[in-house]
Amino acid sequence: MIDDAILGLGPALRSAESSGRAPRAKRGGLKRFLRIASYGLGFGLLGWSLWRNQASVQEVIGRRPNLRYLAAAFALGEIALLSTFARWYLLARAQGVPLTLRQAVQIGFLGHASELIVPGQLGGDVVKVATFCRGQDRRRAPVIASVMFDRITGVFGMFLLVSLMGTLQWSTGTVAVRRLIEVVWVVTGAGVLGFAALFLPATAVLLRRILGEGRLQVKLAALWDAAAAYRDQPMAVAAALAMSMTSHSIYAFSFYAVICALFPIRPPLGTSLVVIPLTLLTAIAPLPFGALGVGEEVSGELFRLIGHSIGTPAMLGARCVGLGLSGVSVLVSLTFSHSNPGLSVGPPRAGESAGPAPS
Structure with a gap:
């Protein structure tokens, strides 16, 4: 149903389901099973990671944090x-979406809070689209495209940051770290090609030929056209990538502050900035609480590449900080909902400017 919400197919599916309750019951049962399975998998992976890193975890438990x-x-x-x-x-x-900065913050907090319930950061993206588009007659494609492109620039900006830090750390990196940096360079290069394809008009023509005709195909083509509209906004794209690199840098410093709080002996900051963003990327995985278990295991392996066994407990500490941030988002969202019942975030009210669209 998440994909249906994104593509705007919810009403059509609901009318089709009204012909019988059995398909709906089966679908609901499958959703509950998948959700329970995701929690089971997450906690199972967490237990496995803790078991593999017993010594470092016990060391942290017996020490008072800063x-x-x-x-x-x-x-x-x-x-x-x-x-x-x-x-x-x-x-x-x-x-050209009539979104005010206040609305962006309001919906952003709601989407972040929803990640406690909807597994993965992509679930928060769906909530953002559904919240802003609720009760509106305008086309959803530009809103969806902005959210999707925001996620794309976020991930690509992270790889740009790691590529930059990897280049700076290349001369002092171990063989394992250099191999990791080379992989990041390859992925970043693929991302550059992907961005180039997005900004080529011929790509849209090729996409239509591949998709053919049909309701779903038309919606996907419209979504692509909306995303491709960014080729006329190069400064906005460049600014978004710069903001993405800045955001990931701040997140990495936050993670490193957790390391400083928990461990007397820390890895070098420069080397840590190569592996920390890759660790945080695991939050995209559709598992509860920001890829519970996956992040701990990946963090442990990445930090072992730079000669430290602190990855798993460090990720646990960072997860506790992240849960605190989610708690703040819940409180802020509740405050907004009380001051604005129904969390109506449609077009700006009379007298409230959405600001000029970037050129």
Whole structure:
């Protein structure tokens, strides 16, 4: 149903389901099973990761953390989160979407809070689209495109950051770290080609030929056209990528502050900035609480590449900070909902300017 919500097929499916309750019951049962399975998988992976890293975890449990560093980690995490809301606002305005900065922050907090319930960061993206488009007659494609492009620039900006840090750390990196950096360079190169394809008009023609005709194909083509509209906004795209690199840098500093709070011996900051963003990328996985278990296992393996066994407990500490940030998002969302019942976030009210669209 998440894909249906994105493509705007919800009403059609609901009318089709009204002919019988059996298909709906089966679909509901499957959704519940998948959700329970995702929690089981997440906690299972977490248990496996903790078992593999018993020594380092027990070491952290027996040591008092530095509260100043933890407070710094929390503050940096909140700043990084707010910067992602500003990035989406920029990309939405570039599409001509009548989104105010206040609405971007309001919906952003709601989407972030929903990740506690809807597994994975992509679930929060769906909530953002559904919230803004609710009760509106305008086309959803530009809104969806802005959210999707925001996610794409977020991931691509992360690889650009890691590529940059990898280049700076190449001369001092071990063989394993250099191999990791080479993989990141390859992925970044593929991302550059993907961006180039997006901005080529011939790509849209080829896509239509591949998709053919049909309702779903038309919606996908419209979504592609909306995303491709960014080729007329190069400054907005460049600014979004720069903001993405900045956001991931702040998140990485937040993670490193957690390391400083928990461990007396820390890996070098420069080398850590190569592996930390890759660790945080696991939050995209559709598992509860930001890819519970996957992040701990990946963090443990990546930090072992740079000669440290602190990855799993460090990720656990960062996860606790992340849950605190989610708690703040829940409180802010509740405050917004009480001051604005129904969380109506449609077009700006009379007298409220959405600001000029970036040129």
